[in-house]
Amino acid sequence: MGFWKSLLLGFNSPTASAVAVAGRSLEVPDQGHGEVYTSDAATDSRIFFSTDRTLDLYELEELCSSVGWSRRPLRKVRKALQNSFLVVSMWEQRGKRRRLIGFARATSDHAFNATIWDVVVRPSSQGQGLGKALMQHTIKKLRNEDISNITLFADPHVVQFYEGLGFNPDPEGIKGMFWYPD
Amino acid sequence: MGFWKSLLLGFNSPTASAVAVAGRSLEVPDQGHGEVYTSDAATDSRIFFSTDRTLDLYELEELCSSVGWSRRPLRKVRKALQNSFLVVSMWEQRGKRRRLIGFARATSDHAFNATIWDVVVRPSSQGQGLGKALMQHTIKKLRNEDISNITLFADPHVVQFYEGLGFNPDPEGIKGMFWYPD
Ligand SMILES: CC(C)(COP(=O)(O)OP(=O)(O)OC[C@H]1O[C@@H](n2cnc3c(N)ncnc32)[C@H](O)[C@@H]1OP(=O)(O)O)[C@@H](O)C(=O)NCCC(=O)NCCS
Ligand SMILES: CC(C)(COP(=O)(O)OP(=O)(O)OC[C@H]1O[C@@H](n2cnc3c(N)ncnc32)[C@H](O)[C@@H]1OP(=O)(O)O)[C@@H](O)C(=O)NCCC(=O)NCCS
Numbered sequence: 052m053g054f055w056k057s058l059l060l061g062f063n064s065p066t067a068s069a070v071a072v073a074g075r076s077l078e079v080p081d082q083g084h085g086e087v088y089t090s091d092a093a094t095d096s097r098i099f100f101s102t103d104r105t106l107d108l109y110e111l112e113e114l115c116s117s118v119g120w121s122r123r124p125l126r127k128v129r130k131a132l133q134n135s136f137l138v139v140s141m142w143e144q145r146g147k148r149r150r151l152i153g154f155a156r157a158t159s160d161h162a163f164n165a166t167i168w169d170v171v172v173r174p175s176s177q178g179q180g181l182g183k184a185l186m187q188h189t190i191k192k193l194r195n196e197d198i199s200n201i202t203l204f205a206d207p208h209v210v211q212f213y214e215g216l217g218f219n220p221d222p223e224g225i226k227g228m229f230w231y232p233d
Numbered sequence: 234m235g236f237w238k239s240l241l242l243g244f245n246s247p248t249a250s251a252v253a254v255a256g257r258s259l260e261v262p263d264q265g266h267g268e269v270y271t272s273d274a275a276t277d278s279r280i281f282f283s284t285d286r287t288l289d290l291y292e293l294e295e296l297c298s299s300v301g302w303s304r305r306p307l308r309k310v311r312k313a314l315q316n317s318f319l320v321v322s323m324w325e326q327r328g329k330r331r332r333l334i335g336f337a338r339a340t341s342d343h344a345f346n347a348t349i350w351d352v353v354v355r356p357s358s359q360g361q362g363l364g365k366a367l368m369q370h371t372i373k374k375l376r377n378e379d380i381s382n383i384t385l386f387a388d389p390h391v392v393q394f395y396e397g398l399g400f401n402p403d404p405e406g407i408k409g410m411f412w413y414p415d
Contacts, residue, residue, distance in 0.1 A: 123345070131344035134318075158340045158348065162313035163305070166340065166348050166384075190412060200411070202348075202386060207406030218410040224389030227409020228400035229382070230372060 088141070088184055096145040098152070098181070100188050104138040110151045111140075118171050132156065136165060136196075139189050141172070141181065152176040153185045157193060157201075164200035165193045170209075186216050204229075270323070270366055278327040280334070280363070282370050286320040292333045293322075300353050314338065318347060318378075321371050323354070323363065334358040335367045339375060339383075346382035347375045352391075368398050386411075 090097035108125045116122060132138050141153030153172040159165035167189060172182045193201050204227050205213050210220055221227075272279035290307045298304060314320055323335030335354045341347035349371060354364045375383055386409050387395050392402055403409075 127344040131342040134341070134343035136316075156342075158342050158346065159316070160313040160338075160340050160350070161316040162309040164340065164348075164350060166346075168342070168346060194414075202409065202411050204384060205408045205410050207408065210408050210410070213410050216412070217414070218412045220408040220410050222411050222413070225409060225411070226387045226389065226392050226402040227407060228385050228387050228392070228395050228402050229404050229407070230384070230398070230400045231404070232376075233399060 086188070088181075088188075094145070096143065098141065098143050100185070101140050101142060102138060102192065103140070104132045104135070106132065106138070106140055106151070108132075111154060114151050114154060114173055115169070115171060117173055120171070134158075135168075136161060137189065137192055139185065139192065141185050141188075143176070153181055155185055155189045157189065159193070159196075159198060161196070161198075163198070164202060165198045167201065167203040170203075182212065183216060186213075190216070268370070270363075270370075276327070278325070280323065280325050282367070283322045283324060284320060284374065285322070286314045286317070288314065288320070288322055288333070290314075293336060296333050296336060296355055297351070297353060299355055302353070316340075317350075318343060319371065319374055321367065321374065323367050323370075325358070335363055337367055337371045339371065341375070341378075341380060343378070343380075345380070346384060347380045349383065349385040352385075364394065365398060368395075372398070 085099055085101045085103075087097055087099045108128050112122060112125065112128065135156040136159035137157040139155045140151055143150045143152045151173075153176065155167055155170045157165040157167045167186075170182070170186065172185065190201060201218075203213065203218065205218070205220070214220070267281055267283050267285075269279055269281045290310050294304060294307065294310065317338040318341035319339040321337045322333055325332045325334045333355075335358065337349055337352045339347040339349045349368075352364070352368065354367065372383060383400075385395065385400065387400070387402070396402070
C-alpha cells in the first residue's frame with residue numbers, strides 16, 4: 052500500500068481524496084465528501100475539506116466558542132445542520148490526529164438562491180488564507196449545484212474579507228434586513 | 234348544510250378554516266393549510282392564506298410577471314417551492330372563483346434562521362394592507378416554528394414597507410452581501 056493511500060485510510064470521511072505530491076498543493080478535483088487543500092509529506096500533515104454533515108457537535112461548538120460566539124443548544128445545531136443545503140468543514144490532520152479548524156454552511160431553496168451562515172476559522176489558523184479557501188470551496192460547491200444567487204449577512208468587521216472573495220455589499224441598493232419583535 | 238360550510242367546500246385547500254361572521258373579520262386562528270383573512274358575506278367573497286405548496290406554477294409565474302419580474306424556468310420554480318421551508322400564498326375567492334393575489338416564501342435551516350424571498354402582491358390588490366397582512370402571516374408562521382432570526386434582502390423601493398413590519402436595515406452594521414462571478 053502506498054504512502055498516500057495509507058494516509059487516506061486515516062480519514063474519517065469515506066470518500067476523501069488526496070493528491071500524491073510533497074509540499075503544498077492547491078485545489079484538487081472533488082471526488083466526494085472530502086477534498087485535500089494542502090498536504091505536506093515532510094510533516095505528515097494536510098488540510099482538507101469535508102461536506103459530511105455528521106460532525107461531532109461538541110467539536111463544532113468548541114470551534115465556534117473559540118471565536119467568541121455564544122453556545123447554542125446542540126439539539127438545534129443538529130437540526131440546523133440536517134436542514135442546511137451545504138455543510139463545509141475544514142480539517143487539519145497530522146498523522147492520525149484530526150482537528151476541526153474551519154466551518155461554513157448554507158441554506159438554500161436548491162434552485163435559485165443560497166445564504167451562507169456560520170463562517171469561522173479557528174484563531175490559531177487565521178491569517179493564512181484558510182478562510183478564503185474555505186469560502187472559495189463553499190462557493191464552488193454552490194455553483195456546482197447551479198445556484199446563481201449566493202448571499203450572506205456580514206458582520207461589519209468582515210465586510211472587507213467577503214469583498215475580497217467577490218461579494219458586494221448592498222448591490223443596486225438592496226438592503227439586508229432583520230426582523231426584531233416589538 | 235350551513236352557508237359557511239358550503240362556502241368552505243369551495244376551497245381547494247383541504248384544511249381551510251373560516252369564521253362564521255358577516256362583514257370583514259381579521260386574523261382567525263390557523264387550523265392547517267388555510268386561514269381566512271377577511272370575508273364578506275354580502276358579496277360572497279373572502280381573502281385567505283394557504284401554506285399548501287402545490288400551487289399552479291403558471292398562475293404563480295403570471296403573478297410574478299404582473300409586477301414586472303422576469304420569467305423563470307418552471308422546473309426550477311417547482312424545485313424552489315419544494316425546498317422552501319415555508320410557502321405562503323394569498324387568495325381572493327368570489328363565489329367559486331379563486332385568484333392568486335399574493336405570495337411569499339422562506340428558506341430556512343429549520344432551527345435558527347429564515348430568509349424571506351419573492352414577496353409579491355398583485356398590482357390591482359396593492360395599497361390595501363394586504364402585503365402587510367401577508368408578511369405578518371409569514372412572520373407568525375416562522376415564529377410558530379421557533380425561528381428567531383428572520384431576514385430578507387429588500388429592493389431599495391420597499392425598505393420602508395419592511396421597516397413598517399419591524400425589519401431593520403443593517404442592524405449593528407451587518408451588511409447584506411451578494412456574490413458575483415468575476
Ligand atoms: C473571518 C474569518 C473567517 C477569516 O478567516 P482567515 O482564515 O483569517 O482569512 P484569510 O487568511 O483567508 O484572509 C483572506 C483575505 O481576507 C483578509 N481578511 C481576513 N480577515 C479580515 C477581516 N476581518 N477584515 C478584513 N480583511 C480580512 C486577509 O487579509 C486576506 O487578504 P488578502 O487575500 O489580500 O491577503 C476569520 O477571521 C474568523 O473566523 N473570524 C471570526 C468569526 C467571524 O467573524 N466570522 C464571520 C461572521 S459574518
Ligand atoms: C411591496 C408590496 C408587496 C407591498 O404590498 P401592498 O399590499 O401594496 O402593501 P400594503 O398595502 O400592505 O402596505 C403596508 C404599508 O406599507 C406601505 N408601503 C407599501 N408599499 C410601499 C413601498 N413600496 N414603499 C414604502 N412603503 C410602502 C404602505 O403605505 C402601508 O403603510 P401603512 O401601514 O403606514 O399604511 C407590493 O407593492 C409589491 O408586490 N410590489 C412589487 C414586488 C416587490 O417589489 N416586492 C418586494 C421585493 S423585495
